[in-house]
Amino acid sequence: xxxxxNQSRITYxxxxxxSIEILAALLTGRWTAAFVAASTLMLSMGPLFMASRLHIRLxxxxxxxxxxxxxxxxxxxxxxxFYERVWWWDIALHGLSAIGFGLAGFLVVFILFEGDAxxxxxxxxxxxxxxxxxxxxVLWEIFExxxxxxxxLNMQKSGLPDTMGDLIVDVIGAGFGGGLGALYxxxxxxxxVGAMVDEFVTLNRRLFRRFxxxx
Numbered sequence: 001x002x003x004x005x006n007q008s009r010i011t012y013x014x015x016x017x018x019s020i021e022i023l024a025a026l027l028t029g030r031w032t033a034a035f036v037a038a039s040t041l042m043l044s045m046g047p048l049f050m051a052s053r054l055h056i057r058l059x060x061x062x063x064x065x066x067x068x069x070x071x072x073x074x075x076x077x078x079x080x081x082f083y084e085r086v087w088w089w090d091i092a093l094h095g096l097s098a099i100g101f102g103l104a105g106f107l108v109v110f111i112l113f114e115g116d117a118x119x120x121x122x123x124x125x126x127x128x129x130x131x132x133x134x135x136x137x138v139l140w141e142i143f144e145x146x147x148x149x150x151x152x153l154n155m156q157k158s159g160l161p162d163t164m165g166d167l168i169v170d171v172i173g174a175g176f177g178g179g180l181g182a183l184y185x186x187x188x189x190x191x192x193v194g195a196m197v198d199e200f201v202t203l204n205r206r207l208f209r210r211f212x213x214x215x
Contacts, residue, residue, distance in 0.1 A: 004048060008064045014071050015041060021075075033079055035151065040075040057203040059196055069097055090162070091169065098137055098170040102177015103193070105132030107200060110181070115201065115211025126182030130174045137170030 018041040025034035044067040051058050073093050076082045082089045106129035113119040120128075141163055148156050156162050184190055184197055201208050 004045065006060070008060045011060070011064045011067045014044070014067050018044075018071070018075065021079075032151075036075060036079045040070055043074065044070040056207070059199040059203065061192075061196055062200070065100065069093065069100070073097070090166075094137075094166045094169045095173050097140070098133065098173020099177040099180075100173075101136035101170065102130050102133035102174035103180060103197075104136060104177075105129035105174065106178055106181025106184075107197070108132055111204075111207050113210075115208030119210075122182040122185040125185060126178040128178075129181045130178030133174030133177055134171055137167065137174060140170075141166060 018037050021037040022034050022041065025031070025037060047058060047066050048063060072082075072089075077089065077093070106126065109125050109129045109132065113125070119125075144156050145163075180190060180193055181197075184194055188194075190197075201211060
């Protein structure tokens, strides 16, 4: 099973920084900062623990992207108020995360079909992937609402307008991510995205018994 070992330098750098911040915040009585840093650390490690439970191995680059996103979204966004200081911060993070959700949805669909690119048309698998990606986005909005209600944070910012704007971005981004998955099935060159999917397939070959990528 995959562990916290053998991750990228940027991943370890962020984890170390968060650990130092937790300790410093506890020593100086900054309880909110300690909570935000601890929440960021735990959430950034979450995919690895989940993958271990599901007996799935994740590419180091994918783990690094998740860690960077959680760090930028929760820690920088809340502890350093980047959402207010940088006007495009929220839009950029939701757009990128939505694309990531779409790609994650594609990987889920790809596993369910055991990598069989002929089990359904590429567009149908891409559409299903986008649907799963949108679901991830909705769950994230529920998480933001829960954090605001339970701990007095301000992740929703302007409330309903912010939530609806985020959901619209999620739909667009997840659709784009699902579209990338469909193009992958058709054998299109997708650069680093295609390389990441290839690595995921290689690391989890037992889940893709029927996989034959079109050339």
